[in-house]
Amino acid sequence: MSAPGISPAAPPDAFVGASLGTDVLHLSLQRLVMVAGANRDFAPAHSDSEAARQGGAPAAFADVIFVFALFERLLMQWSGPRGRITRMGPLKIKDFLICGQDVSSTGTIESVRSVPGPDGVPWGEVMAKITLSQPDGREPVSGSATILVPRARGADT
Amino acid sequence: MDIASYINRTVATTVGAEPVSEMAIRRYVEAHELNCPVFSDVEAGRAAGHGGIIAPWSMLLTMAMPAYWKPGDPPLKPGFIPPFVWDCVPLPGSEMVTYSVEVEYFVPLRVDDVVHSEYRVKSITPKRTRVGVGHFIEFQINFTDQNGRLIAKETTNIFRYTPDDETSGGGQ
Numbered sequence: 001m002s003a004p005g006i007s008p009a010a011p012p013d014a015f016v017g018a019s020l021g022t023d024v025l026h027l028s029l030q031r032l033v034m035v036a037g038a039n040r041d042f043a044p045a046h047s048d049s050e051a052a053r054q055g056g057a058p059a060a061f062a063d064v065i066f067v068f069a070l071f072e073r074l075l076m077q078w079s080g081p082r083g084r085i086t087r088m089g090p091l092k093i094k095d096f097l098i099c100g101q102d103v104s105s106t107g108t109i110e111s112v113r114s115v116p117g118p119d120g121v122p123w124g125e126v127m128a129k130i131t132l133s134q135p136d137g138r139e140p141v142s143g144s145a146t147i148l149v150p151r152a153r154g155a156d157t
Numbered sequence: 158m159d160i161a162s163y164i165n166r167t168v169a170t171t172v173g174a175e176p177v178s179e180m181a182i183r184r185y186v187e188a189h190e191l192n193c194p195v196f197s198d199v200e201a202g203r204a205a206g207h208g209g210i211i212a213p214w215s216m217l218l219t220m221a222m223p224a225y226w227k228p229g230d231p232p233l234k235p236g237f238i239p240p241f242v243w244d245c246v247p248l249p250g251s252e253m254v255t256y257s258v259e260v261e262y263f264v265p266l267r268v269d270d271v272v273h274s275e276y277r278v279k280s281i282t283p284k285r286t287r288v289g290v291g292h293f294i295e296f297q298i299n300f301t302d303q304n305g306r307l308i309a310k311e312t313t314n315i316f317r318y319t320p321d322d323e324t325s326g327g328g329q
Contacts, residue, residue: 039188041222042238044238064218065216118206
């Protein structure tokens with residue numbers, strides 16, 4: 001499961017090849033219903049497995065906004081509260097993130113550069129590749145994301 | 158139908174159903190277990206340089222969504238889907254899937270912000286895929302707040318198609 005807190009005392013190490021860690025959330029049908037109530041995507045396939053099957057999916061599946069939120073959970077867990085997401089995507093949706101299984105989010109840093117930060121001093125602009133996978137071996141979603149973090153150790157490459 | 162006439166022009170504008178509120182943020186944070194204090198704690202938001210709490214970045218599309226129904230509207234039909242306007246270009250096809258999506262964020266959403274969306278079509282490409290024959294439509298959506306400030310830009314590729322097999326699927 002995800003780390004209990006996402007407020008590291010210091011900016012994380014950021015270097016090409018470093019891991020963003022892992023975030024795991026169980027995608028129960030109950031969770032999908034809860035998420036639909038909060039993110040307002042009430043398309044039937046996201047909370048009704050029969051409706052999802054009629055569209056060709058094996059079960060109710062996560063919507064695009066939920067996918068973005070899964071990216072955000074991983075990014076903010078890694079960065080701590082000062083992280084500022086500047087881009088999510090392009091992400092490719094290759095398959096369904098279906099309920100009844102865990103979803104694991106992992107990421108690897110692909111580039112780091114120093115940029116002017118919101119407080120006027122250099123921050124690290126970190127671009128990472130993120131993958132969402134399920135225990136049946138599928139990787140339904142992958143894509144990149146960029147986040148600004150206070151000047152990270154080893155920020156320049 | 159002249160498909161080319163839709164390229165590089167605004168094809169739809171929408172307004173989010175409600176302003177960003179602490180209640181909406183709280184429910185979103187709860188549902189996704191977003192364990193980050195800047196979304197709920199004013200002091201944490203200030204300490205992070207935001208001046209107060211902000212909405213989760215991923216919540217933009219929720220706050221950009223128009224209302225499903227308003228007083229005076231006809232009743233919703235069974236199986237209704239979110240009121241995004243991906244069908245604003247009159248292309249053939251009974252099905253739509255999102256193929257890729259990207260959002261670039263410029264400023265975070267704050268309480269009382271109202272999200273306005275402007276849809277432009279960047280390209281339309283006919284294609285046969287494993288699920289059927291149709292068109293890829295690339296949209297660019299500019300999101301602005303109630304003061305006209307640019308909040309974010311989204312680029313989304315939709316595949317609108319007629320399925321070869323009614324049981325075909327493959328998107329979110």
